[in-house]
Amino acid sequence: xxxxxxxxxxxxxxxxxxxxxxxxxxxxxxxxxxxxxxxxxxxxxxxxxxxxxxxxxxxxxxxxxxxxxxxxxxxxxxxxxxxxxxxxxxxxxxxxxxxxxxxxxxxxxxxxxxxxxxxxxxxxxxxxxxxxxxxxxxxxxxxxxxxxxxxxxxxxxxxxxxxxxxxxxxxxxxxxxxxxxxxxxxxxxxxxxxxxxxxxxxxxxxxxxxxxxxxxxxxxxxxxxxxxxxxxxxxxxxxxxxxxxxxxxxxxxxxxxxxxxxxxxxxxxxxxxxxxxxxxxxxxxxxxxxxxxxxxxxxxxxxxxxxxxxxxxxxxxxxxxxxxxxxxxxxxxxxxxxxxxxxxxxxxxxxxxxxxxxxxxxxxxxxxxxxxxxxxxxxxxxxxxxxxxxxxxxxxxxxxxxxxxxxxxxxxxxx
Amino acid sequence: xxxxxxxxxxxxxxxxxxxxxxxxxxxxxxxxxxxxxxxxxxxxxxxxxxxxxxxxxxxxxxxxxxxxxxxxxxxxxxxxxxxxxxxxxxxxxxxxxxxxxxxxxxxxxxxxxxxxxxxxxxxxxxxxxxxxxxxxxxxxxxxxxxxxxxxxxxxxxxxxxxxxxxxxxxxxxxxxxxxxxxxxxxxxxxxxxxxxxxxxxxxxxxxxxxxxxxxxxxxxxxxxxxxxxxxxxxxxxxxxxxxxxxxxxxxxxxxxxxxxxxxxxxxxxxxxxxxxxxxxxx
Numbered sequence: 001x002x003x004x005x006x007x008x009x010x011x012x013x014x015x016x017x018x019x020x021x022x023x024x025x026x027x028x029x030x031x032x033x034x035x036x037x038x039x040x041x042x043x044x045x046x047x048x049x050x051x052x053x054x055x056x057x058x059x060x061x062x063x064x065x066x067x068x069x070x071x072x073x074x075x076x077x078x079x080x081x082x083x084x085x086x087x088x089x090x091x092x093x094x095x096x097x098x099x100x101x102x103x104x105x106x107x108x109x110x111x112x113x114x115x116x117x118x119x120x121x122x123x124x125x126x127x128x129x130x131x132x133x134x135x136x137x138x139x140x141x142x143x144x145x146x147x148x149x150x151x152x153x154x155x156x157x158x159x160x161x162x163x164x165x166x167x168x169x170x171x172x173x174x175x176x177x178x179x180x181x182x183x184x185x186x187x188x189x190x191x192x193x194x195x196x197x198x199x200x201x202x203x204x205x206x207x208x209x210x211x212x213x214x215x216x217x218x219x220x221x222x223x224x225x226x227x228x229x230x231x232x233x234x235x236x237x238x239x240x241x242x243x244x245x246x247x248x249x250x251x252x253x254x255x256x257x258x259x260x261x262x263x264x265x266x267x268x269x270x271x272x273x274x275x276x277x278x279x280x281x282x283x284x285x286x287x288x289x290x291x292x293x294x295x296x297x298x299x300x301x302x303x304x305x306x307x308x309x310x311x312x313x314x315x316x317x318x319x320x321x322x323x324x325x326x327x328x329x330x331x332x333x334x335x336x337x338x339x340x341x342x343x344x345x346x347x348x349x350x351x352x353x354x355x356x357x358x359x360x361x362x363x364x365x366x367x368x369x370x371x372x373x374x375x376x377x378x379x380x381x382x383x384x385x386x387x388x389x390x391x392x393x394x395x396x397x398x399x400x401x402x403x404x405x406x407x408x409x410x411x412x413x414x415x
Numbered sequence: 416x417x418x419x420x421x422x423x424x425x426x427x428x429x430x431x432x433x434x435x436x437x438x439x440x441x442x443x444x445x446x447x448x449x450x451x452x453x454x455x456x457x458x459x460x461x462x463x464x465x466x467x468x469x470x471x472x473x474x475x476x477x478x479x480x481x482x483x484x485x486x487x488x489x490x491x492x493x494x495x496x497x498x499x500x501x502x503x504x505x506x507x508x509x510x511x512x513x514x515x516x517x518x519x520x521x522x523x524x525x526x527x528x529x530x531x532x533x534x535x536x537x538x539x540x541x542x543x544x545x546x547x548x549x550x551x552x553x554x555x556x557x558x559x560x561x562x563x564x565x566x567x568x569x570x571x572x573x574x575x576x577x578x579x580x581x582x583x584x585x586x587x588x589x590x591x592x593x594x595x596x597x598x599x600x601x602x603x604x605x606x607x608x609x610x611x612x613x614x615x616x617x618x619x620x621x622x623x624x625x626x627x628x629x630x631x632x633x634x635x636x637x638x639x640x641x642x643x644x645x646x647x648x649x650x651x652x653x654x655x656x657x658x659x660x661x662x663x664x665x666x667x668x669x670x671x672x673x674x675x676x677x678x679x680x681x682x683x684x685x686x687x688x689x690x691x692x693x694x695x696x697x
Contacts, residue, residue, distance in 0.1 A: 276557060283556040284542075284549045287535070291543040294532035301466060301526075302544045302610055303518030410588050411538040411571070 006058040014050035021045045097271065104263040112259040116331050118371040119266045120324050125351040125363040126273050127320030132349065133358035134286065135313035136293025137186075138195040141202025142348050144182075145175045145318040147209060147340035149325020151216065154335055157225030164227050167326050168269075175322025176315040178205075183314035187307055202345055209337040221336025224329045227258060234258035259331075266327050273320060277360050280316075282409045289313050290358070350388065354395055418479060419444040419614055419646040425464060425474030425488070434460040435471065436670040442663060444479075447640050447647045449657045451681075452667035453690055458650045459527060461667065462618055464488075465648070466524040467514035478520055480613055481644070485520050519547065523612035525603045527619045527650075533592040537583060537602060540591055541574035544609035577605040581635065597628040601635070608639075617649040621656050629653060633660050658682070666690070 021042035028038045059065050104112055124146060131139045152171040156162030162170060186197050209216050216222060227234050232245040234257050246253045280286040288309045291299050296306055329335050347370065355366030374384050418441035427435045434457045442448040450458050463469040465476060467487065476487040532540050542549075549570055555563040578584045581601040586594060591602060600620060607615055620636075621629045637660050640647055651657050657664065658678045666674040666681060668690040674681055681687055 279557055284546050285556070287539055287543045288546050290535055290539075291532045291546075294534060295530045297468075298526070298530040298532065299543075300468075300515045301518060301524050301530075302606070303515050303547045304543070305515050408536050408539070408588070408590075411536070 002058060002061040006054050006061075009057045010050045010054035013053040014046050017046040017049040018042060100267050100271075101264070104260050109256055109259060112256065112263060113331070114372065114375050116259065116263050116266060116327070118368050119263070119270050120328050120331070121348070121351060121367040121371050122270050122364050123266075123273060123324035123327070124321055124348045125355065125367040126270075126277055126360065127317045127324065128348050128352050129317075129355075129358065129360070129363045130277070130280075130289070130320070131313055131317035132352050133356075133363070134281070134293065135289040135310065137310065137313060138191060139198045139314075139317070140195045140342075140345055140349065141182075141198040141200065141205075142317070142321055143340045143342070143344040144202040144205035145178060145321030146325040146328065146344065147205050147337070148175045148178050148318075149322030150329040150335050150339070151209060151222070151325070152322065153326045153329045154222045154224045155216065158222060163225060164326070164330055165229075168323055171322040171326045172319045175325070176319040178322075179315035179318025180311050182318075183311045187310055199342070199345075202340075202342060206337050206340050209340070217336075219336060219338070221334055224333050224335060227261060227330055229261065234261060262327065262330055269323065269327075274360055274364065281360075285309075285312060350392065354392070356399075417444050418442060420465065420648070421477040421479070422461075422465070423475045423477070425461075425471040425476060427460060427464065427469060427471045433670050435464070438474070438667070438670070438672055440665050440672055440675055442646065442648055442665070444646050445640065445644060446662045447636065447649065447660050448663040448665065449661035450648060450650045450665050450667065451652075451654075451657055455669075456667040456690075457670040458667055459618060460670075462524065462616055462648075462650060465614075466522055466616055467517035478522065478614065480521050487517060487520075487522075518610055518612070521611075521613035522616065523607035523610045523614070524616040525600075525607050525618055525620065527622065529596075529599050529603055531591040531599055531603055531606070534590060536588050536590055537578070537594070538571075538574060538587045540602060540606050541577065541609045542570055544606045545570040545573065548611070573611075574609060577608050580639070581605045597624050597631075600624065600628075601632070613644070613646065615645055615647045617647065617651075619650050619652065621651055621653045629656055632656075636660055 024042075025045060026037065026039055026042040028036045030036045060069065103115065107115060124142070127145070128139065128142045131137050131142070149171040152174050153162065153164070153167035156167055156170060182198065182201050186194050189197060210218055212218070213220075229245075232243055232248055235244060244253070245257060288299070288304055289312075291302075291304065292306060292309050292313075299306055299309070328339070332339070351366045351370055352363055354370065355362030355364070370388075373387070374381070377384060377387065380387075421441040422438055425435055425438045426433070438457075438461060450461065452458050460469060464471050465487070471488055474488065478485050478487055532543060535543070549563075549566050575584070575587075578587055581604065583594075583598060583602055583605065586598065591599065594602060600623075604615075604617065604620065607617075617636075621632055624632060633656055636647065636649075639645060649657075649661070661678060664674075664676060664678055664681045665672060666684070666687050668686075673686045673690060674684045676684065
């Protein structure tokens, strides 16, 4: 019975494969622009496909494979926890923290750059995680806030003499304001409609940056001010009227100093953000975000004002994105609108989805993996996107809730 | 009668269909009142008016709270500058709906199809309900100030009390989605109670429950009404439950009130019998 079924299956697939492969591989271009029939190739390919399908569908009827399929299809609705990162085990966090602090001094400039980029994506992932993972508002234009942050630093430096330290709070505030501005018109939208509007918002920001040439420099981009700390600069020769730090310390100049500085500040910001987000999850506002994701009407019936909750999610997320933008600008030294395309938004969304909606640890891991993967796979850079897609499909099959599911706060029972 | 809720001549239409027509009644304080009627009579529409999800075209709905009397329709249809709400709230109510305000006045509800926060734990569901009661902002919460810790402790205590009352204590860390249907119904009532209401509106609380669970629910509701300063308005199709626990019944049919009275009066009311069973002459 199974045999018959499998044979029929294989035959059908073989015919389909033949139909597909005949035009694709059956005709070869000859030297004098004529065509030669090369029929053995499609038949060979179709035969291989048939054999594979036959083995596959026959094997699927065995007991073990059925069990396997059952396991595969069964969606895990219970959250799964990684046992070794329980909050009780503080020392693991401490070791990770120290590792993160020491890491830059062991890396080459290339490694440092990659590490900084990874941390920037961690920050972006955390920001979008508030909007998408917790509040359940699908935002496809998150890169807009990233751009706003980066351009606040660059243009603020150019027109108002804004420095790196000043740029962080200013960019956060302006990005949050943009978040509210985006939030207001989309308050009544859900799901797909919301996604389309946010997508449009992302493009609007990019188009403004491209076309408002008098202010933003358009496609030519804009120079970012040099980094400073207590008036010391990280350039070979002082540019902004300060003292180069290597001269002050009496050591030889190295480009690594700048990256070390940037990495350490960024690392501390990321740690602070992880702490704040974890805390937010168990605060009223974090719970309200999640409740809004689950059911807006129920929220209203409980006296929660959905307007303020949504706007706070948008502005908090945008704020984090804006801060990430400042670091991006500081790392690049020069920015232009091509860094803020839709592809970036999609990448950040991929980080959140892969990491596990709402899970902080998952987002951090996914951000690191998705930034390091393209670097490791430089040789096959053409297939990078294919790999991304494949990874996404595999994840959706095996772990539809992301690498690491949300860990819920545990409450003690009634006394 | 000392009413908690007074509905005055309220009407609402949906595209020519009259869902409520000059509905006029009041419900007594600290008692269980039931709203019954055949399918499509307008019970849930009336509920949605009382809890702020619909705005009646005309008429007034008064909530006689412990401290003040509020006109609910006015809150839902404020002018540009309502004195009760302040400019920001009235602007918001105008554009995005202000149904959440009614909960602050002491009206809480459950839904016919359960609307729990499925992917949140039982305890979190109850804490979300106390969102507006939790003191403090982002910063007091982030830095664990004393005021915040205290208000959270109170919220947890209230949540534990209602968990205990509805026999849900063993499940406090489970996801709401993992509970059985009957437990989900009870959790939804517990969640509504966590908002500390004066009027609790239950939309078919016994729908989908087995006879044992219905009996448990009836016992719990009676205990609830007896021991707390709470008025309950419920929609229910299970007549045995309605006659058993309610002291006051309002019968709706085709958007109109056809009878008001005690269970015994209603059982003998000719128009009610006609609405439910059909008249002898068609």
